[in-house]
Amino acid sequence: MKLTILGCYSATPKVNTNPTAQVLDIKNHLFLIDCAEGTQVQLRKNKIKFSRIKRVFISHLHGDHYFGLAGLISTFRLLTREADLHIYSPKGLKEVITLQMKLSNSWTNYKLIFHELNSKKSELIFEDDKVEIYTIPLDHRIYTNGFLFKEKEGERKLNIGKVEDAKIDVAYYRKLKQGFDVENKEGKPIKNETVTKAGPKPKSYAFCSDTAYNESLIQIIKEVDLLYHESTFLDKHEKLAKSTKHSTAKQAASIARQSNVGRLLLGHFSTRYDDLTCFITEAKETFDSVELAKDGKTFEV
Amino acid sequence: MKLTILGCYSATPKVNTNPTAQVLDIKNHLFLIDCAEGTQVQLRKNKIKFSRIKRVFISHLHGDHYFGLAGLISTFRLLTREADLHIYSPKGLKEVITLQMKLSNSWTNYKLIFHELNSKKSELIFEDDKVEIYTIPLDHRIYTNGFLFKEKEGERKLNIGKVEDAKIDVAYYRKLKQGFDVENKEGKPIKNETVTKAGPKPKSYAFCSDTAYNESLIQIIKEVDLLYHESTFLDKHEKLAKSTKHSTAKQAASIARQSNVGRLLLGHFSTRYDDLTCFITEAKETFDSVELAKDGKTFEV
Secondary structure (H helix, E strand, O other): OEEEEEEOEOOOOOOOOOEOEEEEEEOOEEEEEEEOOOHHHHHHHOOOOHHHEEEEEOOOOOHHHOOOHHHHHHHHHHOOOOOOEEEEEEOOHHHHHHHHHHHHOOOOOOOEEEEEEOOOOOOEEEEOOOEEEEEEEOOOOOOOEEEEEEEOOOOOEEOHHHHHHOOOOHHHHHHHHOOOOEEOOOOOEEOHHHOEEOOOOOOEEEEEOOOOOOHHHHHHHOOOOEEEEEOOEOHHHHHHHHHHOOOEHHHHHHHHHHHOOOEEEEEOEOOOOOOOHHHHHHHHOOOOOEEEOOOOOEEEO | OEEEEEEOEOOOOOOOOOEOEEEEEEOOEEEEEEEOOOHHHHHHHOOOOHHHEEEEEOOOOOHHHOOOHHHHHHHHHHOOOOOOEEEEEEOOHHHHHHHHHHHHOOOOOOOEEEEEEOOOOOOEEEEOOOEEEEEEEOOOOOOOEEEEEEEOOOOOEEOHHHHHHOOOOHHHHHHHHOOOOEEOOOOOEEOHHHOEEOOOOOOEEEEEOOOOOOHHHHHHHOOOOEEEEEOOEOHHHHHHHHHHOOOEHHHHHHHHHHHOOOEEEEEOEOOOOOOOHHHHHHHHOOOOOEEEOOOOOEEEO
């Protein structure tokens, strides 16, 4: 898993700061998370191939999280995209995009498939053989979801010495990797776990933006490897965070600690702060493994 | 009059090329013409004060001419704008913007006044004591208008020697500048034109994008000082221009020549061309005074 931050600031795009958008690469499948104005340019700057984006996840319908999507959809058309594009978002986005296309009399050549969300509970919204994606209900001024990306258990690793000792035919190696018990050349049943070991631990990533301090998400994101949690404000603006339903760095760190996550990535910074190192200092008082998101920066999970 | 090009490329925003947006400064009043994705950032890059924009003119509802407007409207709100914002556009834009605001539950503190256009004839859409603004019906794939900005006749200039010789009281100077006849200190009537001369010639600017070659606009833009005419393509792609209802550099130059304009400014370039000097070369065969638009460049009228 590799996460590329395209934008990690709140509210308005400025010359050197972009509002929310990120790309998560899971075994070469790209998932676009939020799509603020300017996302297409950020994708180009970061040399991310447009055609590899198959699914887009929109947390909520504040403009700084989706105003770049209509342009991206148009660009996909101009690039003669043919692959389906799946969009997961709160209800309403389909109406906006459809209206914009109607007014411009420009329809897509590819299928645009909207998955409109309205559940207030965490739900599985996508699954294939490599990954499961769940919503994370957040507490913001309008209906908002974060997203949890969980790799599935990978193939088991063969212990070649033991496999050979057990006289298992090469034709069965694939089944062994998939976790099945097999028979050896002499017809004797062999228990999978006696000749294989678990593959690498599956990774997980949770995206939580925008949200007020919200303990109910702890159970959903428990022990993820990487948590992106919004920290629009510092603790000194805690009242402002509360009234706008955003979080402080201290609160994000508290959620990270209670969820026992691997690393915490802070983002969605208000542009009122010139020096972002204060976010690190504040969060580290509560949780040790903290990093700052940065437009254009990549984080390996 | 001063024109600043914020974006002059067609279709999609790229790292170094922005789709259509420009700002026209007429005696310190700013008019925003088209508002593609990224316009807010371009405004900041060019140090243009957001609060000075009072009127926005949208030529048509293809995304590369208005996808930046919703973001700009949100930003105005965050900047606690109070002044009214007038938006002139084809019918439909109000519905899009209103839907987006409804979904984000974010209303503006300032008045948003939509002037939706649907006439196929040129009409006066704005007038104050300094300027008149007319639509220029264009021929594109969807309903599209260009815009003609005409300064009004300014004040007349006093010929101070003659004014003094005619023994006119200083109290009448203002009336003289406004073009009225007055009486002198002895009660004798003085004809205005004997003691004043015309002020500077009023300037005019015509914005024509997007459009196929269209001779019917000649009568509307006749003798403007500066004409911005789209030239998406070069003559070698004339068929493509025709099928997409765009113009070539040669066609733009032909319109400029037939309209007897002062200068021609080419723009809305397809990003397929690496070297834009061919546009100048091609246009100059038909019309002498040609310049290329460039993102961030300013043109005095």
